[in-house]
Amino acid sequence: MIFRQLFDSVSSTYTYVLASGPGRAAAIIDPVREKMEDYLALFSALDLQLAYALDTHTHADHITGLGALRDVTNCTTLMSEFTKAECVSRRLRDGEQIEFDGLRLTALYTPGHTSESFSYVLGSDTPRAVFTGDALLIRGTGRTDFQGGDPGKSWDSIATKLFALPDETILYPGHDYKGWTSSSIGEEKKANPRIAGKSRQEYIDIMNGLNLPSPKLMDVAIPANLACGRPR
Amino acid sequence: MIFRQLFDSVSSTYTYVLASGPGRAAAIIDPVREKMEDYLALFSALDLQLAYALDTHTHADHITGLGALRDVTNCTTLMSEFTKAECVSRRLRDGEQIEFDGLRLTALYTPGHTSESFSYVLGSDTPRAVFTGDALLIRGTGRTDFQGGDPGKSWDSIATKLFALPDETILYPGHDYKGWTSSSIGEEKKANPRIAGKSRQEYIDIMNGLNLPSPKLMDVAIPANLACGRPR
Numbered sequence: 247m248i249f250r251q252l253f254d255s256v257s258s259t260y261t262y263v264l265a266s267g268p269g270r271a272a273a274i275i276d277p278v279r280e281k282m283e284d285y286l287a288l289f290s291a292l293d294l295q296l297a298y299a300l301d302t303h304t305h306a307d308h309i310t311g312l313g314a315l316r317d318v319t320n321c322t323t324l325m326s327e328f329t330k331a332e333c334v335s336r337r338l339r340d341g342e343q344i345e346f347d348g349l350r351l352t353a354l355y356t357p358g359h360t361s362e363s364f365s366y367v368l369g370s371d372t373p374r375a376v377f378t379g380d381a382l383l384i385r386g387t388g389r390t391d392f393q394g395g396d397p398g399k400s401w402d403s404i405a406t407k408l409f410a411l412p413d414e415t416i417l418y419p420g421h422d423y424k425g426w427t428s429s430s431i432g433e434e435k436k437a438n439p440r441i442a443g444k445s446r447q448e449y450i451d452i453m454n455g456l457n458l459p460s461p462k463l464m465d466v467a468i469p470a471n472l473a474c475g476r477p478r
Numbered sequence: 479m480i481f482r483q484l485f486d487s488v489s490s491t492y493t494y495v496l497a498s499g500p501g502r503a504a505a506i507i508d509p510v511r512e513k514m515e516d517y518l519a520l521f522s523a524l525d526l527q528l529a530y531a532l533d534t535h536t537h538a539d540h541i542t543g544l545g546a547l548r549d550v551t552n553c554t555t556l557m558s559e560f561t562k563a564e565c566v567s568r569r570l571r572d573g574e575q576i577e578f579d580g581l582r583l584t585a586l587y588t589p590g591h592t593s594e595s596f597s598y599v600l601g602s603d604t605p606r607a608v609f610t611g612d613a614l615l616i617r618g619t620g621r622t623d624f625q626g627g628d629p630g631k632s633w634d635s636i637a638t639k640l641f642a643l644p645d646e647t648i649l650y651p652g653h654d655y656k657g658w659t660s661s662s663i664g665e666e667k668k669a670n671p672r673i674a675g676k677s678r679q680e681y682i683d684i685m686n687g688l689n690l691p692s693p694k695l696m697d698v699a700i701p702a703n704l705a706c707g708r709p710r
Contacts, residue, residue: 253657255487268664284656291669424516425485427659432500437523 254278257308258421271297271346275377276420277311279475296321297346302379303363304471307461313474328362333474356381358400359388373411379420382408384429387440390453397453401446486510489540490653503529503578507609508652509543511707528553529578534611535595536703539693545706560594565706588613588639590632591620605643611652614640616661619672622685629685633678
């Protein structure tokens with residue numbers, strides 16, 4: 247299997263490329279528009295045909311590569327059924343699956359960071375990995391103070407959906423700010439300081455008290471991403 | 479199996495933690511002294527006992543965590559048999575193996591970036607991954623202009639040793655400067671612009687023409703690393 251994790255240092259975003267092998271159909275999760283040339287070079291080197299480009303949610307900190315990738319590769323772009331980005335090719339429902347040359351991703355509705363956030367679970371029968379976007383980060387969670395964010399829903403998505411995956415499921419987040427690239431569900435259950443040993447109400451209080459500044463690119467990125475990263 | 483790749487953004491260094499599972503013996507490759515607290519937190523979260531700390535070579539761009547990790551965890555520190563760092567617990571010969579709770583690393587002498595550079599191959603019978611330090615990077619190779627560097631030896635290490643591994647062996651480099659986290663031997667054979675389609679002499683000419691500035695930390699890092707990262 248081909249698995250590539252790529253980091254955009256400007257927005258600290260992780261992008262993932264998946265395929266069952268060289269020469270096969272591929273999927274990309276959370277592509278960054280400014281990294282398009284890198285992705286196309288990688289697809290070329292591995293002789294991959296991009297079948298699907300997925301965003302976990304409408305990003306506020308970088309411009310998505312979905313539209314540009316569809317223009318170049320003719321791939322199908324996928325987002326949540328609740329997204330306001332009307333440009334996507336197809337909207338995924340909770341539990342819906344996509345398959346490409348023997349790999350399967352299952353869409354898991356995990357709202358809280360935004361009202362339309364999905365995670366994507368890799369694996370046919372046993373989950374092997376989960377791509378969480380901002381729903382669950384390594385030793386953290388995505389902020390819940392804009393775009394329909396809701397700390398109670400964030401807790402519920404983590405506690406009842408993501409933590410229901412097997413402990414050994416590898417967690418691949420949408421961001422990391424200190425150089426960690428992966429974790430596991432079991433590790434976050436035990437060591438995530440916002441969740442381990444906390445109640446739902448304690449978590450809500452933590453999230454409501456964060457008082458984070460707005461993402462630098464927010465005013466540009468959200469409108470652009472509602473147009474799939476392409477100028478209207 | 480537990481596999482963690484950690485990035486130090488100051489020196490663009492990748493550090494790797496390996497163990498067969500939670501609660502087991504672990505190895506760490508190319509630890510950065512400034513990230514000690516992160517490593518110890520990770521070992522604690524996963525209940526890992528650090529058995530081995532390995533450097534691929536005497537780094538010129540960051541200070542190694544080998545000495546500090548040995549002080550805290552009592553691990554065995556390992557480097558090349560040709561290192562001048564007399565502080566290491568044990569020096570590895572070409573082909574020597576270390577085992578820890580079911581995982582095996584094989585030391586592979588791959589000089590060229592420095593005269594004492596080793597790569598470490600993960601896998602019992604079939605190689606699964608190789609940690610190359612600066613011997614082979616994603617779409618690049620480590621500079622060959624100091625510490626006994628030699629572009630001809632670099633070519634020979636890559637062409638005759640690293641490229642002798644199966645194409646599907648995952649390449650985990652010691653650095654990446656544009657956010658790529660892994661590649662494979664087959665991918666580098668095909669797409670590494672310094673090597674693919676080049677002759678040994680063309681590679682030597684490329685390396686001799688790089689004219690790179692010295693690493694910022696070189697005058698500090700090399701003496702410190704010859705003392706395993708600890709003040710003399």
